[in-house]
Amino acid sequence: MPPAVTAPSRPCKPERAVVLDGAALAAAVHDAETRGEKGRLPGLYLSLAQCRIQEGETADAEEFLRKSIRGAASAELKATHARARLALGDIAHKSGDLTTACEHWQIARALFHELNERREHEAVESRMLRNGCPTDWVLTDF
Numbered sequence: 001m002p003p004a005v006t007a008p009s010r011p012c013k014p015e016r017a018v019v020l021d022g023a024a025l026a027a028a029v030h031d032a033e034t035r036g037e038k039g040r041l042p043g044l045y046l047s048l049a050q051c052r053i054q055e056g057e058t059a060d061a062e063e064f065l066r067k068s069i070r071g072a073a074s075a076e077l078k079a080t081h082a083r084a085r086l087a088l089g090d091i092a093h094k095s096g097d098l099t100t101a102c103e104h105w106q107i108a109r110a111l112f113h114e115l116n117e118r119r120e121h122e123a124v125e126s127r128m129l130r131n132g133c134p135t136d137w138v139l140t141d142f
Contacts (some may be wrong), residue, residue: 018102042071042080049087058091062083065091082111086124093131 011116018116028049032040072081078128089104112121130133 006081012096015089022051025057038071039077040077042068042075042077042084045071046080046084046087053091058095062088063092064117078111078115082108082115082117085111098131098133102128102131106135 025044025048029041029044031037032057045068049061049068052058052061052064057124065084069081071086072078072084085104085108089101089108091106092098093101105124109121109124109128112124125135126133127133
């Protein structure tokens with residue numbers, strides 16, 4: 001069952017987004033879902049996931065990140081897709097699942113490369129090398 005879209009318990013500061021209080025963010029997600037705004041939802045889900053991460057609610061965050069990834073992939077929002085993959089990889093890493101973390105980071109790195117976002121690409125590459133991830137994988141996007 002997907003996590004409920006409720007207001008976070010405290011204000012959150014998602015990366016690279018307008019800072020909304022929890023109630024405004026939850027309302028924006030609800031509004032976009034109701035209106036079927038598929039191009040707006042991936043970024044909102046990513047912001048909501050970042051709030052959940054800050055609150056320590058990683059299970060809910062993972063669900064919102066997956067929703068962000070699915071929406072971003074279908075809407076070709078590569079930057080949002082990459083950031084969601086990066087966050088999902090970080091969650092996997094913190095839970096001890098390095099294989100899954102490396103897979104998500106690899107996809108994020110490739111997306112940043114496609115976007116010519118050199119700094120982000122290099123940061124992910126460094127993260128992968130620090131953690132012993134193979135850097136020459138050929139993955140099937142999942």
